[in-house]
Amino acid sequence: MEPLLKVENLVKRYAKRSLPGTPEELLALDGVSFTIFAGTTLAVVGESGSGKSTLAACLACMESPTAGNIWFEGKEIANLEERARRQVRPQIQLIFQDPASSLNLRWSVMEVLAEPLILQRKFSREEIDLRVTLLLERVGLSPETLKRLPIELSGGQRQRLAIARSLALEPKLLILDEALSALDCSVQAQIANLLMDLQSSLGMTYLFITHDLAMAAHLADEIAVMDRGRIVEQGPAQKILRHPEQEATRQLLAAMPRITLAPPSLEQ
């Protein structure tokens, strides 16, 4: 089977601004390779500064990699012209950490959801209305929210809205860049459940970027650990968690805050 996404030896260098005359470079991605098959989840974990978000930006065609290849459904997309990129972008959607700053707060929920559909110029007014209603239902928001503004929604509802918007153009790959990190624990569980539902009903493929190893292990089929621009360890989620081989992975595991509930029998 051909993978949905195949990344080979991806490199991204940024010019670092420093004193004149001393050009410096920051190597954000240093030869990253991996594949994701349709309908599965790959979690990318690592400390801040390890290159996770640069990876997301390159995959979503927001940044051009310095070197390396990205194949999406067998097509090379790393070095496309702007016109050709526009064909690919709807199929790879990005969801950010903070829905409050990734949504236009002056637009109603209806406007937020209709915009991507209007920009495609393929849909009639009626079709857009119908699709928006379906999207709302899909992410568990009630039809009354259509007229509200994002600021009138709770954090969890806002993230649902961001997910609905990213689903509007029926993408094949969703990149979730710390999409749960800003939410309360109880809301994180709700959104995680929603993501799993969407995966089983729509066959969605996720690239789940996070520093929360516990959530990564719960949601993902495979985990890739990033450290200073490289993937240092990759494998099935449970294996990474129980038998980490690299120092970077062990450090992430050690830093993971955890609580252990007493067995229920002791509770009463």
Added chain:
Amino acid sequence: MTAILEIQDLHVSYRSSRGRLSPALAGVSFGLMPGEIMGVLGESGSGKSTLAGSLVRLLPDNACVTRGTVQFEGKDLLRAKPDQLQQVRGRRISLIFQEPSLALHPTMRAGEQVRQVLAAHSSSGKSALNERTRQVFAEVFPEEAGRISRSYPHQLSGGQRQRVLIAQAIACDPSVVIADEPTASLDSTTQMEILGVFRTLREKLGLAMIFITHNPALLSGFADRVLVLYAGEVAECGPAETVLASPRHPYTKALFQSIPAVSEKSGYGHKTKLPAILGDSTRSSLPIRGCPFEPRCTERMDICKEREPALVNLSTSHTVSCFKYES
């Protein structure tokens, strides 16, 4: 032992632009012991930041404290005059905020920002101030104290910036530090590092702390006691090891269960549904009467709809607000 900070029956409301009062805190009481770390746990909207602000009266203009007292060193801070408050705020009780990049001045060196806190509260001469600044930096940055105090905030990492805020907070040798989600914007490795700094400072300086967070896992092995806030009320309060290992309030239980566990025994099956708490706690979805958690509670009884439960003592130190435990 008597409490160093005693909060009694605190009620705080926010006035909307139409003049309506909506309550944020409704009758919160607890005492903070000297040298104790009290973890305050709550989701957004539970009133945890209002609590932090009202203890030193740093609340938005539309907030009003409608009832209660906050006793500290023989004074009621809620009724203290502005100059008395100035003596306490930043000096005896200091605050650390969530977003270190917003709390620091972008074009002032880190050392100067700490020195100004000292200067605001003391009349010592320049050399004494500089000396104390050096001491404080050495306290929070065991290595590279000198380089960091000469750096600007943008040259520092998130964790280093948070340490600069900690340096400001401990500069005047306070007895209480209130930290409002101090690690929320940091990744997990840095989070642990900052918790380590707090722990060392508590041991070295005997600080008492109120540590506000939405993440229960952070409190394990860190806090001495845990206070769980729900919709502005105390749901449960008790010793950290008891509350975190065997929570009693249905909200606390459900909250802990919604976090994916990692240990092999208690871990949920891979990719199975997490037991999320349904609904939310926004003002509009709270019941008009009865227990505020009743609409989301899986253990609700008939009485929960009728009136609010009172705090029940499970032991001398563990209280819970739920009818299940009323005899």
